[in-house]
Amino acid sequence: MTRSANQPRSAWPAIAARTALALLGGYAFTYAFTAALARLLPLYPVDAVTAASLLSFVVYLVFILWAFASASLRRVLVAVGVAIPLAIVGFWPQLMEVLG
Template sequence: MIRNASIKRWNIASRVLAALVGGYAVAYGVTAFLAVYLPLARPDRVVFSSLASFAVWTAVVIYVFAARSATRVWLLLVGLTVVLCLAAFLPADWRIRP
């Protein structure tokens, strides 16, 4: 019984950490991606992507606590962050940076 409670505590701690750190990372990735690829003037892209990051972070927090396993949550958050950040920071030849 004590082992089950310990596993439950680690599961909750992992999800809280995923919601805080992982949500921030995904929100940053979305902000960087949108700041590069939106077809607007630079100030408008930055403002829109910054405002959208709050909605993204909220959606990630909801997903983290609704998902079945914490492992899936971490894999999705890390994968999504890596893909978005690579897509945002790789086009160096366009001289565009978020």
């Protein structure tokens, strides 16, 4: 069965991609954001980790909602890519132990 030009294509691949990016990419972004925030907050380490961890639930929820509200899938991919510099900031001491 062939599809004519007037028939719309299925929306399921786009929904599946957004779902995967929202769940997995959102988790990666939130994990990196939480680590970076815990490192950068000017508090005692225990308090910084607690504050960053509490905020992580809101960040993850907002990322998931934004992944489905975003106009294009490319914007969501760019936001997931922002997790790399955040992870470098958050895990810099551990990274230096491994590298040096």
